[in-house]
Amino acid sequence: MRNITKKDALSLETKKVLKAALIELYAVHPISKISINQLCAKAGVSRGSFYYHYANIYELLETVENDIVNDINICVRRNSLLESIMSRSNGTEPGNSVAEYVCLLDYLEQNRRAVSILYLGSDSSFFRDKLIQMTLYNLRTAFS
Numbered sequence: 001m002r003n004i005t006k007k008d009a010l011s012l013e014t015k016k017v018l019k020a021a022l023i024e025l026y027a028v029h030p031i032s033k034i035s036i037n038q039l040c041a042k043a044g045v046s047r048g049s050f051y052y053h054y055a056n057i058y059e060l061l062e063t064v065e066n067d068i069v070n071d072i073n074i075c076v077r078r079n080s081l082l083e084s085i086m087s088r089s090n091g092t093e094p095g096n097s098v099a100e101y102v103c104l105l106d107y108l109e110q111n112r113r114a115v116s117i118l119y120l121g122s123d124s125s126f127f128r129d130k131l132i133q134m135t136l137y138n139l140r141t142a143f144s
Contacts, residue, residue, distance in 0.1 A: 075103040
C-alpha cells in the first residue's frame with residue numbers, strides 16, 4: 001500500500017466537501033438547478049478544483065450515487081446478508097442474525113441524510129435503479 005501524500009489528502013478532502021455540498025443543495029434543488037458556482041461556494045472550493053476532479057455536476061452526482069451503492073453492496077456481501085436471508089426463507093439454521101445486519105444498519109444510519117435525499121429526490125430514479133440493479137444482481141448470484 002502506498003503512502004498518502006499531502007496532495008492525495010487534499011484531493012480526498014476536496015472531493016469529500018464537494019460531495020457533502022452537493023447533498024445539501026440537492027436536498028432543496030433538482031440537480032438541473034444547481035450551478036457549479038453555487039456548489040463551489042457551498043463547498044468552499046474553487047471552480048478549478050471542481051473541474052480538476054469532475055467534468056460536470058452530473059458526474060459528481062453519479063460518483064456520490066455509486067459510492068453509496070458500492071458501500072451498501074460491500075456491506076451486504078461481506079456480512080453474508082443474502083445467505084442469511086436465504087437460510088431463513090428455506091428453514092435452515094440462521095446465523096447470528098444481529099451481527100449480520102449491523103454493518104448495513106450502521107452504514108444506513110451514518111449516511112441517512114444522503115441516502116434519503118438521493119432516494120427520495122426529484123431526480124432519484126437513477127439512484128433507485130442502481131439500488132434495484134445491485135439487489136437483483138446479488139439475488140441472482142446468491143441463487144445461482
